[in-house]
Amino acid sequence: MNFTSDTSAPAHPAVIEALASVNTGMEASYGGDSVTAGLREKLAALFETEEFEFWLTASGTASNALALSCFCSSIGAVLCHEEAHIARDERGAPEFFSGGGKLQLLTGFGARIDREALETALGQINPSFVHETPAEVLSLTNLTECGTAYRAAEIALYAGLAKEKGLSVHLDGARLGNVLANGKTAAAEMTWRAGVDVLTLGLTKTGAIGCEIILLFGDARKKSGELRARAKRSGHMPPKMRFLAAQAHAMLDDGLWLKLAGQANARAQALADLFTQAGFDLAYPVDGNEVFPILSKDAARRLVAAGGKFYPWPGGAYRFVCSWSTAEAEIAAVADALRA
Amino acid sequence: MNFTSDTSAPAHPAVIEALASVNTGMEASYGGDSVTAGLREKLAALFETEEFEFWLTASGTASNALALSCFCSSIGAVLCHEEAHIARDERGAPEFFSGGGKLQLLTGFGARIDREALETALGQINPSFVHETPAEVLSLTNLTECGTAYRAAEIALYAGLAKEKGLSVHLDGARLGNVLANGKTAAAEMTWRAGVDVLTLGLTKTGAIGCEIILLFGDARKKSGELRARAKRSGHMPPKMRFLAAQAHAMLDDGLWLKLAGQANARAQALADLFTQAGFDLAYPVDGNEVFPILSKDAARRLVAAGGKFYPWPGGAYRFVCSWSTAEAEIAAVADALRA
Amino acid sequence: MNFTSDTSAPAHPAVIEALASVNTGMEASYGGDSVTAGLREKLAALFETEEFEFWLTASGTASNALALSCFCSSIGAVLCHEEAHIARDERGAPEFFSGGGKLQLLTGFGARIDREALETALGQINPSFVHETPAEVLSLTNLTECGTAYRAAEIALYAGLAKEKGLSVHLDGARLGNVLANGKTAAAEMTWRAGVDVLTLGLTKTGAIGCEIILLFGDARKKSGELRARAKRSGHMPPKMRFLAAQAHAMLDDGLWLKLAGQANARAQALADLFTQAGFDLAYPVDGNEVFPILSKDAARRLVAAGGKFYPWPGGAYRFVCSWSTAEAEIAAVADALRA
Amino acid sequence: MNFTSDTSAPAHPAVIEALASVNTGMEASYGGDSVTAGLREKLAALFETEEFEFWLTASGTASNALALSCFCSSIGAVLCHEEAHIARDERGAPEFFSGGGKLQLLTGFGARIDREALETALGQINPSFVHETPAEVLSLTNLTECGTAYRAAEIALYAGLAKEKGLSVHLDGARLGNVLANGKTAAAEMTWRAGVDVLTLGLTKTGAIGCEIILLFGDARKKSGELRARAKRSGHMPPKMRFLAAQAHAMLDDGLWLKLAGQANARAQALADLFTQAGFDLAYPVDGNEVFPILSKDAARRLVAAGGKFYPWPGGAYRFVCSWSTAEAEIAAVADALRA
Structure with a gap:
């Protein structure tokens, strides 16, 4: 996470x-x-x-x-x-x-x-x-x-x-x-x-x-x-x-670089879907491997408590970056934490 | 070489x-x-x-x-x-x-x-x-x-x-x-x-x-x-x-770095000995892994012909640098070329 | 002018x-x-x-x-x-x-x-x-x-x-x-x-x-x-x-510098009064020797026609700067041009 | 001086x-x-x-x-x-x-x-x-x-x-x-x-x-x-x-600048002549308004005592620079001091 x-x-x-x-x-x-x-x-x-x-x-x-x-x-x-x-x-x-x-x-x-x-x-x-x-x-x-x-x-x-x-x-x-x-x-x-x-x-x-x-x-x-x-x-x-x-x-x-980038993008998209399904707006459209959900303080707290690491962003959103090595399990862990 | x-x-x-x-x-x-x-x-x-x-x-x-x-x-x-x-x-x-x-x-x-x-x-x-x-x-x-x-x-x-x-x-x-x-x-x-x-x-x-x-x-x-x-x-x-x-x-x-440096130094010293034994002065004392023999044009030509690579140095000498990967065979090849 | x-x-x-x-x-x-x-x-x-x-x-x-x-x-x-x-x-x-x-x-x-x-x-x-x-x-x-x-x-x-x-x-x-x-x-x-x-x-x-x-x-x-x-x-x-x-x-x-600065300020104040009396707002308060009237295009044209020199300023105003050498006659000429 | x-x-x-x-x-x-x-x-x-x-x-x-x-x-x-x-x-x-x-x-x-x-x-x-x-x-x-x-x-x-x-x-x-x-x-x-x-x-x-x-x-x-x-x-x-x-x-x-430069040069030449007549070599030829006599310490001391101002120069000479305002009287004063 x-x-x-x-x-x-x-x-x-x-x-x-x-x-x-x-x-x-x-x-x-x-x-x-x-x-x-x-x-x-x-x-x-x-x-x-x-x-x-x-x-x-x-x-x-x-x-x-x-x-x-x-x-x-x-x-x-x-x-x-x-x-x-x-x-x-x-x-x-x-x-x-x-x-x-x-x-x-x-x-x-x-x-x-x-x-x-x-x-x-x-x-x-x-x-x-x-x-x-x-x-x-x-x-x-x-x-x-x-x-x-x-x-x-x-x-x-x-x-x-x-x-x-x-x-x-x-x-x-x-x-x-x-x-x-x-x-x-x-x-x-x-x-x-x-x-x-x-x-x-x-x-x-x-x-x-x-x-x-x-x-x-x-x-x-x-x-x-x-x-x-x-x-x-x-x-x-x-x-x-x-x-x-x-x-x-x-x-x-x-084309390894594009495969890896695509994989990171897919994870980001999955993350974005999770956030929007959980009712959080995204500050910006997700065109790549970065997601900027406008989380409630409570949601952010729960994610951190569950071991999530991410940065606050100027303007009130939070930044989540996915990489080639971001695992599906990490996305699932976010889903769990949001649901908790 | x-x-x-x-x-x-x-x-x-x-x-x-x-x-x-x-x-x-x-x-x-x-x-x-x-x-x-x-x-x-x-x-x-x-x-x-x-x-x-x-x-x-x-x-x-x-x-x-x-x-x-x-x-x-x-x-x-x-x-x-x-x-x-x-x-x-x-x-x-x-x-x-x-x-x-x-x-x-x-x-x-x-x-x-x-x-x-x-x-x-x-x-x-x-x-x-x-x-x-x-x-x-x-x-x-x-x-x-x-x-x-x-x-x-x-x-x-x-x-x-x-x-x-x-x-x-x-x-x-x-x-x-x-x-x-x-x-x-x-x-x-x-x-x-x-x-x-x-x-x-x-x-x-x-x-x-x-x-x-x-x-x-x-x-x-x-x-x-x-x-x-x-x-x-x-x-x-x-x-x-x-x-x-x-x-x-x-x-x-x-201490791997010192072992590798010592190995390069040893090769340089062997090279220096070869040059002096062949009658060529060294422009500078050999304190490390670099040797600067004042080669005759003929000797330099023979070394190059044998596949030797090295640079001329301002002042008339040539620079030979040894590294951790310089093989004894390369030193031997120099000896052969000088003798030829 | x-x-x-x-x-x-x-x-x-x-x-x-x-x-x-x-x-x-x-x-x-x-x-x-x-x-x-x-x-x-x-x-x-x-x-x-x-x-x-x-x-x-x-x-x-x-x-x-x-x-x-x-x-x-x-x-x-x-x-x-x-x-x-x-x-x-x-x-x-x-x-x-x-x-x-x-x-x-x-x-x-x-x-x-x-x-x-x-x-x-x-x-x-x-x-x-x-x-x-x-x-x-x-x-x-x-x-x-x-x-x-x-x-x-x-x-x-x-x-x-x-x-x-x-x-x-x-x-x-x-x-x-x-x-x-x-x-x-x-x-x-x-x-x-x-x-x-x-x-x-x-x-x-x-x-x-x-x-x-x-x-x-x-x-x-x-x-x-x-x-x-x-x-x-x-x-x-x-x-x-x-x-x-x-x-x-x-x-x-x-204190010559302050006398000269004061003289420039006085001219600027006189100019500011002229502009406001003529119905033009000032973009900024006049605290020194510069006046920024928001002139009508017509007024600006008349001033230029009368020989006035001044620069437009970003935002729609014009900048008028007075110096120690600005003469009362120049202020009077502005008054005349505005009245014309 | x-x-x-x-x-x-x-x-x-x-x-x-x-x-x-x-x-x-x-x-x-x-x-x-x-x-x-x-x-x-x-x-x-x-x-x-x-x-x-x-x-x-x-x-x-x-x-x-x-x-x-x-x-x-x-x-x-x-x-x-x-x-x-x-x-x-x-x-x-x-x-x-x-x-x-x-x-x-x-x-x-x-x-x-x-x-x-x-x-x-x-x-x-x-x-x-x-x-x-x-x-x-x-x-x-x-x-x-x-x-x-x-x-x-x-x-x-x-x-x-x-x-x-x-x-x-x-x-x-x-x-x-x-x-x-x-x-x-x-x-x-x-x-x-x-x-x-x-x-x-x-x-x-x-x-x-x-x-x-x-x-x-x-x-x-x-x-x-x-x-x-x-x-x-x-x-x-x-x-x-x-x-x-x-x-x-x-x-x-x-051509005022050339007249003034020429005047400075003339003073420098007069100074150079004084020094050589007094037996002092010049470190460099005098091509303009600067003179570099190799003065004895005694001569330098006498010049300073008489009010002369000039700088020592790297290499043992002294630098004398003439300008458009160097007066003939200053040259004469140098002559006096050297003779003293």
């Missing part, structure tokens, strides 16, 4: 096996190894394009900050939702990596940027007015911090609006697998075909030990050298990179 | 096993897990003190830069050898993490800081002269980039000189195991008892996948909160930290 | 005369001159204390950013109003000088921070939660960007709340003269006695060429060396500092 | 008069004024080109750091002499403004970069080797910190070598007037025609209150917007910029 975070889950056994399988012989350091090189083909297949460059890191904060710093200068700003992970939970990493760039916070229900808020912000950009910091990047998050999703068409719409004003588009995909798991949208549709220039694709929450992939699509590939240099000087060029790459191989092989 | 770097070696199997062994159940994220907590006892035993705090990272550049940024302000400087890894090979990481602090480069044979150079630099510090950047940290490296070692008494002497002028003392111990492997000096003697405030203890080159430990000793523990905050915002607070900690457990258990 | 900004006004003639008067003989560079030293006595008299240190700059952005960077670390945040000059009009200067610190924006009518918003923000500070950036400074502005004022008791209340949580308090006094000009509150009451640690006292808008004074009060004096170092490395240690100091002398002598 | 620095001198009276002359009426703020605009024509005449953009600051450190930060990225380095002002005397300003870029220090007699040292450094640049920080800018200083000059042909040679490797070229011209004062070389020859992309032209040491001009030549003009943004966020966009521009007008009118 531990629903605190998908980052508290163990790694999928296939990931550990993958590490063991690449642990033989000498390999070039710092990303020049054959395991990392071998990822290219799988990413090309996943994203249906050869026009990309990529880099691996072990943390989502690192991936987001590195990605943003290649597109937001020290005298520019990033448009993002006020509840975005980059704004709330990364201790100023984007400001640090960009050398003092700003985040301009936008509103919207369920951690999804409101279209009007975006259009207003875009309309106010005036690079020739030197006193204000012009937005240079739009950063979207999918799945959002509230467990809601943008559809591909929305990403495309927002990216299009941003690009008209000369902005680059970043997608924080720490939980992108949870969005794509139902198989209705291809990874390409949700990313580069929708106008995303740089994606941080998270595999850690999905089931890796610690593995995130930064992908530069299309013209954004010209930032590849800068990305590597920034990775190096921020300590995100691990010498034995094969062990990051091996995790990505394990997750991408046979 | 691959002597390019100890970072090209695989991890020791015990490290992979350790990852598998901790891959069960939920754990608190971001370093709050029981595996990380369990490291404390082993580090206390190794360093013979309870007066320390620690943090884990996956790269030496990250560890060095984080450690330095807690002691060198944005308006201060770090004294280091001109060939130090932080000066030559980290793409400005110290400058980035410190917010624009400077490195002040000192000279000395074999990448060891010359005492006179240190005393001159320390003598010139004048914090009240606002135009110049005063040194705030002395950074030593042991083993150095040239494979030479400082003895504990030298560390203590240099640290003492630095502290008289109010500086903090950092030790880059990316290859500290190679210094300590002969068992003649205790880890405590070489570090906090010698005046080291902050140590970056490398286990990656010794045989881990990617695991470095930053240790704050004594009064330096007051920087612990700042270190965590800086780790977070630089992306060095991986969510599933148990997998970093597990590597450290594997390496420290039964 | 130019009401665009008090920064568009010329300097008061006494300022030019003061420059001429100190333009004799050699003086120590970089602030070591006798003219700068002589300011100490006048500032001590003005602020009724000897417990202060000061530094001079030529721009308000520089003063604010330098002041903040001594109290907000690169891993901390500044609480300020969302319409504050440091948030809106300084192109990320606080983020730049602090090395990536954040601004946390608070709401409130008329660019004055709302008490509840402040208390909420202060209540959320949790330095031990490493993912979020804790506020380290409260920055107030008096006169605000909307021409409204905090009373000394309000400054004291807010500063007290902030200090309970361990924050330092900064006052952006770019137009402090306009607040103090009515003579009802002493400079000391509005600043250090109310708990202000660091004040940026503006004289440029009041009538200087370009002269702002950063004052560190009480315990904040320990930041004096750091302030000088930061001034040096940001290019705000002009070699011939006597010419900055001379401006401050001219403005402080016989 | 005050030879401590040309920054200790007063401003030329024409500069004060110029301030008074522009102190009338309203002007657009932040550089949009007519006085600043009027400078364009004079700079075009001086540099014999229309292909430039410019910005004004009040300090040389600000000008250098702003200029460099437009061409050296946070992941790049600046090649400069180890005794350059940007390396020795600006408290890390280039590192701060560039966001953590590095200075790579080159050797050479008399603070002039040695050609071989330059070629070696240029030859080592390898942007594809991500671990090292590649040089992106060559910064030359003319007049150097040792009072020596580069000839235009040398600037052109060095700039050509740098440009072959893709570097931009910066000229620190804090004392460029002293180089050009003899009238043998045109400003254009020494700057953009020689390949200089960005010049910081100092007028403060020559006789202004505080006025430096950053000039972007040719293709470097594309950095104009970035330069303004960086000036704004570093507090170097003074609201009443007309008073900076007025100083430049005064100095450029009728």
Whole structure:
């Protein structure tokens, strides 16, 4: 009954096996190894394009900050939702990596940027007015911090609006697998075909030990050298990179990451059903592996008493996160506790 | 016959096993897990003190830069050898993490800081002269980039000189195991008892996948909160930290790291003997796992032809690095090639 | 009829005369001159204390950013109003000088921070939660960007709340003269006695060429060396500092700055009366030298046609700023245009 | 007998008069004024080109750091002499403004970069080797910190070598007037025609209150917007910029700056002759307004006893700086003291 975070889950056994399988012989350091090189083909297949460059890191904060710093200068700003992970939970990493760039916070229900808020912000950009910091990047998050999703068409719409004003588009995909798991949208549709220039694709929450992939699509590939240099000087060029790459191989092989994300989603949906059947509203729709029931104090108390672990959320709801390792028994235990 | 770097070696199997062994159940994220907590006892035993705090990272550049940024302000400087890894090979990481602090480069044979150079630099510090950047940290490296070692008494002497002028003392111990492997000096003697405030203890080159430990000793523990905050915002607070900690457990258990380092040292010594017997001088004494023979062009060519891999070094020598996985057969192959 | 900004006004003639008067003989560079030293006595008299240190700059952005960077670390945040000059009009200067610190924006009518918003923000500070950036400074502005004022008791209340949580308090006094000009509150009451640690006292808008004074009060004096170092490395240690100091002398002598500010306030009051008599509401109360009438489009057009210069303001009002050099004839011209 | 620095001198009276002359009426703020605009024509005449953009600051450190930060990225380095002002005397300003870029220090007699040292450094640049920080800018200083000059042909040679490797070229011209004062070389020859992309032209040491001009030549003009943004966020966009521009007008009118620089040079030459006639060697040739005699201790003592002020210089010499205001009587007093 531990629903605190998908980052508290163990790694999928296939990931550990993958590490063991690449642990033989000498390999070039710092990303020049054959395991990392071998990822290219799988990413090309996943994203249906050869026009990309990529880099691996072990943390989502690192991936987001590195990605943003290649597109937001020290005298520019990033448009993002006020509840975005980059704004709330990364201790100023984007400001640090960009050398003092700003985040301009936008509103919207369920951690999804409101279209009007975006259009207003875009309309106010005036690079020739030197006193204000012009937005240079739009950063979207999918799945959002509230467990809601943008559809591909929305990403495309927002990216299009941003690009008209000369902005680059970043997608924080720490939980992108949870969005794509139902198989209705291809990874390409949700990313580069929708106008995303740089994606941080998270595999850690999905089931890796610690593995995130930064992908530069299309013209954004010209930032590849800068990305590597920034990775190096921020300590995100691990010498034995094969062990990051091996995790990505394990997750991408046979679509394991999507299976695991789908499993987490299914558990979340079951949990959501339990809550609504018990008469509790959900603060946000459940588009992935996170559920935000507005529990009564009594219900929350009973869940805690039964060994449940979960966090209160700003606004009165509680956050329940499911992972690939969330067992059906845990859902059943929630049902029991709610019924008690 | 691959002597390019100890970072090209695989991890020791015990490290992979350790990852598998901790891959069960939920754990608190971001370093709050029981595996990380369990490291404390082993580090206390190794360093013979309870007066320390620690943090884990996956790269030496990250560890060095984080450690330095807690002691060198944005308006201060770090004294280091001109060939130090932080000066030559980290793409400005110290400058980035410190917010624009400077490195002040000192000279000395074999990448060891010359005492006179240190005393001159320390003598010139004048914090009240606002135009110049005063040194705030002395950074030593042991083993150095040239494979030479400082003895504990030298560390203590240099640290003492630095502290008289109010500086903090950092030790880059990316290859500290190679210094300590002969068992003649205790880890405590070489570090906090010698005046080291902050140590970056490398286990990656010794045989881990990617695991470095930053240790704050004594009064330096007051920087612990700042270190965590800086780790977070630089992306060095991986969510599933148990997998970093597990590597450290594997390496420290039964002194595995020192055994592996000793094995690498032995191979390096064998290599050094081969070179000298073949009539080639060594550019620097062999104090650890690196050998710098001044090969004739012909000898270098023969080695390459036989499949040898190694790098030329500034000044005319070549660098050969041995790791825990360097086989006796590789040394024998060098002997054959030299004889050919 | 130019009401665009008090920064568009010329300097008061006494300022030019003061420059001429100190333009004799050699003086120590970089602030070591006798003219700068002589300011100490006048500032001590003005602020009724000897417990202060000061530094001079030529721009308000520089003063604010330098002041903040001594109290907000690169891993901390500044609480300020969302319409504050440091948030809106300084192109990320606080983020730049602090090395990536954040601004946390608070709401409130008329660019004055709302008490509840402040208390909420202060209540959320949790330095031990490493993912979020804790506020380290409260920055107030008096006169605000909307021409409204905090009373000394309000400054004291807010500063007290902030200090309970361990924050330092900064006052952006770019137009402090306009607040103090009515003579009802002493400079000391509005600043250090109310708990202000660091004040940026503006004289440029009041009538200087370009002269702002950063004052560190009480315990904040320990930041004096750091302030000088930061001034040096940001290019705000002009070699011939006597010419900055001379401006401050001219403005402080016989309370000239308050006379000039009072004159600007009087013009603004006259303007406000004109607008209200003509039936236009004011968006904000007029506490200083700025008036924000909600003009009809027709009235605005007539004013422009008559040669009036002023800016539209977010929210539908227009901003009229009076300076020491605003002539009664200009006010009369506005009256004529409104009547036309 | 005050030879401590040309920054200790007063401003030329024409500069004060110029301030008074522009102190009338309203002007657009932040550089949009007519006085600043009027400078364009004079700079075009001086540099014999229309292909430039410019910005004004009040300090040389600000000008250098702003200029460099437009061409050296946070992941790049600046090649400069180890005794350059940007390396020795600006408290890390280039590192701060560039966001953590590095200075790579080159050797050479008399603070002039040695050609071989330059070629070696240029030859080592390898942007594809991500671990090292590649040089992106060559910064030359003319007049150097040792009072020596580069000839235009040398600037052109060095700039050509740098440009072959893709570097931009910066000229620190804090004392460029002293180089050009003899009238043998045109400003254009020494700057953009020689390949200089960005010049910081100092007028403060020559006789202004505080006025430096950053000039972007040719293709470097594309950095104009970035330069303004960086000036704004570093507090170097003074609201009443007309008073900076007025100083430049005064100095450029009728070549006043060159006359004043020539006068300072003449005094320095007279001083140099005195020293050599008295049997003292000069540490460096006298190419401008600085003299570095290797005085006996006795001679130095006598000069001090007679009221002489000057600084010891690293290496055993003493530094004597003449300014536009150095009187013949002061030279005569030195002669007397030496003879005594």
